[in-house]
Amino acid sequence: MEEKTIKVHLSNTKKAKPAADQLEFGRVFTDHMFILDYTEGSGWHSPRIVPYQSLTLDPASIVFHYGQTVFEGLKAYVTKQGEVRLFRPEKNMERLNRSNNRMCIPQIDESLALKAIKELVNLEKDWIPTAPGTSLYIRPFIISNEAYLGVAPSKTYQFIVILSPVGAYYKEGINPVKISVENDFVRAVKGGTGEAKTAGNYASSLKAQELVSNEGYAQVLWLDGLEKKYIEEVGSMNVFFKINGEVITPELNGSILEGVTRNSVIQLLTHWNVPVYERKISMDEVYEAYKAGLLEEAFGAGTAAVISPIGVLAWQGEQMKINQGETGEISKKLYDTLTGIQYGTESDPFGWTEKVE
Structure with missing residues (x-):
């Protein structure tokens, strides 16, 4: 008892x-x-x-x-x-x-x-x-x-x-960071422990993080552990892409951690009538959108940093500069709204905050 x-x-x-x-x-x-x-x-x-x-x-x-x-x-x-x-x-x-x-x-x-x-x-x-x-x-x-x-x-x-x-988790703050797509190491696979918040998931990410840090990148973008084709997470955050007016985030598949900030972002975008989809999204799709001029924003979402815009995405020798390396409109609005609700400067229509007394 x-x-x-x-x-x-x-x-x-x-x-x-x-x-x-x-x-x-x-x-x-x-x-x-x-x-x-x-x-x-x-x-x-x-x-x-x-x-x-x-x-x-x-x-x-x-x-x-x-x-x-x-x-x-x-x-x-x-x-x-x-x-x-x-x-x-x-x-x-x-x-x-x-x-x-x-x-x-x-x-x-x-x-x-x-x-x-x-x-x-x-x-x-x-x-x-x-x-x-x-x-x-x-x-x-x-x-x-x-x-x-x-x-x-x-x-x-x-x-x-x-x-x-x-203080702020990233010294860059809300300014965009450089991210490298990880093609060798994997964070988790379906059936493993990726959907649990457990220590081993983070230990296994350190080597890839160490390598890209030496090349000037803030974090890695993780791909699925089977085909190394579909996007999963960015660093220890969930990731979102705005392509041609629609926001896409990888669907929960047994290897992706279900983030509280992720859930909050989806609810806010729905509340704002911004089309948002949880589905598989490949690096090929992101790259094709970039080449066509349709990749408008990309950002990570998590408790520590709240929203972390991606300014550069490196993949297969190409540096994709997203939104001219500037913070996007949706990224900024999400950051301002989430932190505003947290600090009490914005209204809380969802009843997300709890008073400690």
């Missing part, structure tokens, strides 16, 4: 908070964290907020050897009125449980997880930066911590939430 009362153990010492202009992504962490334990036979138990601290794990913990772990990412924002808001946090909790299911991790009570996040954010609200483009990044994650070297699901776990004040 899960306990609903969260015990709070306050830290005796407080860390110095970084200046807004010195914020990096995920380098500094707040004074407290949340922990919830799981034991087979007892379920999830002992919810508590404690001082931020190192973890003590047995060297044989399953997470180290077989990667049985999942995580999420969302943000807290301060509005001009001083309110603290979350953006669609229930979608993150739903996705966490979908990831749990794929990774053989016990389902977690989504309402308890969200309650824990709100209580932790409320306790640490002084850590939320207020400069434009800044926020408090929230990282919930689950690790398997049974000491066992057999290849089997763990019998014990911890659900942990940590917080980090952050």
